[in-house]
Amino acid sequence: EVQLVESGGGLVQPGGSLRLSCAASGFKFSSYYMSWVRQAPGKGLEWVANIDQDGSEKYYVGSVRGRFTISRDNAKNSLFLQLDSLRGEDTAVYYCARMFYFFDYWGQGALVTVSS
Amino acid sequence: EIVLTQSPDFQSVTPKEKVTITCRASQSIGTSLHWYQQKPDQSPKLLIKYASQSISGVPSRFSGSGSGTDFTLTINGLEAEDVAAYYCHQSSSLPVTFGGGTKVEIK
Numbered sequence: 001e002v003q004l005v006e007s008g009g010g011l012v013q014p015g016g017s018l019r020l021s022c023a024a025s026g027f028k029f030s031s032y033y034m035s036w037v038r039q040a041p042g043k044g045l046e047w048v049a050n051i052d053q054d055g056s057e058k059y060y061v062g063s064v065r066g067r068f069t070i071s072r073d074n075a076k077n078s079l080f081l082q083l084d085s086l087r088g089e090d091t092a093v094y095y096c097a098r099m100f101y102f103f104d105y106w107g108q109g110a111l112v113t114v115s116s
Numbered sequence: 117e118i119v120l121t122q123s124p125d126f127q128s129v130t131p132k133e134k135v136t137i138t139c140r141a142s143q144s145i146g147t148s149l150h151w152y153q154q155k156p157d158q159s160p161k162l163l164i165k166y167a168s169q170s171i172s173g174v175p176s177r178f179s180g181s182g183s184g185t186d187f188t189l190t191i192n193g194l195e196a197e198d199v200a201a202y203y204c205h206q207s208s209s210l211p212v213t214f215g216g217g218t219k220v221e222i223k
Contacts, residue, residue, distance in 0.1 A: 037160075044201075044203065044214055044215070044216050044217045045152075045154075045160065045203055045205075045214040045217075046214065047211060047212045047213065047214070050210075050212075059210050059211075061211045062211070095159060095160070101148065101150075101165075101207040102150040102162055102165045102166075102205065102207060103150075103152070103160070103162060103205070104162050104165075106159040106160055106161070107159065108159055109159060
């Protein structure tokens with residue numbers, strides 16, 4: 001059974017940093033693109049970042065480029081998102097998702113709240 | 117960036133009624149269009165891939181159609197468990213984008 005479990009969410013002040021993790025199991029992690037997708041409270045879905053199978057190619061939505069960094073550790077079946085220079089508009093539930101053009105499996109999400 | 121416009125934003129439907137949700141892309145995307153269901157307080161779930169391809173485990177009352185710029189998600193006979201938000205998503209080009217969502221409730 002495919003499982004994606006996020007951790008690392010919490011309350012952080014504007015300008016602060018946070019690191020999200022996603023533990024993957026039930027599939028060959030190193031064979032898949034992985035993504036982060038976020039959802040602000042009461043709002044729709046927004047793709048944040050992609051990373052290819054070996055971590056050599058990374059893509060970001062414009063609003064986070066230069067502030068967020070996606071990475072992965074295939075030996076530990078883990079995906080990460082480093083969030084720096086956080087702003088109020090980054091407040092959202094962040095989902096880890098397996099990607100094959102479409103997002104076929106999603107984690108339960110990690111809530112990041114940016115507030116003073 | 118490809119913009120996906122969903123309509124309607126909200127739909128109140130009686131049980132067993134047919135539901136139709138549309139998604140229009142700002143430029144042609146072939147069939148690189150996928151649909152998701154998000155029930156209250158849950159993660160999204162893949163419903164339809166590549167505009168019309170079914171997903172194992174998804175009830176057959178859900179179907180998709182379209183290509184190019186105009187797409188449709190149809191629920192043939194709404195059931196109470198289908199109360200959710202529905203989103204379209206394009207993977208034709210980066211950044212991948214989602215439609216704004218359609219909330220479906222039982223009347």
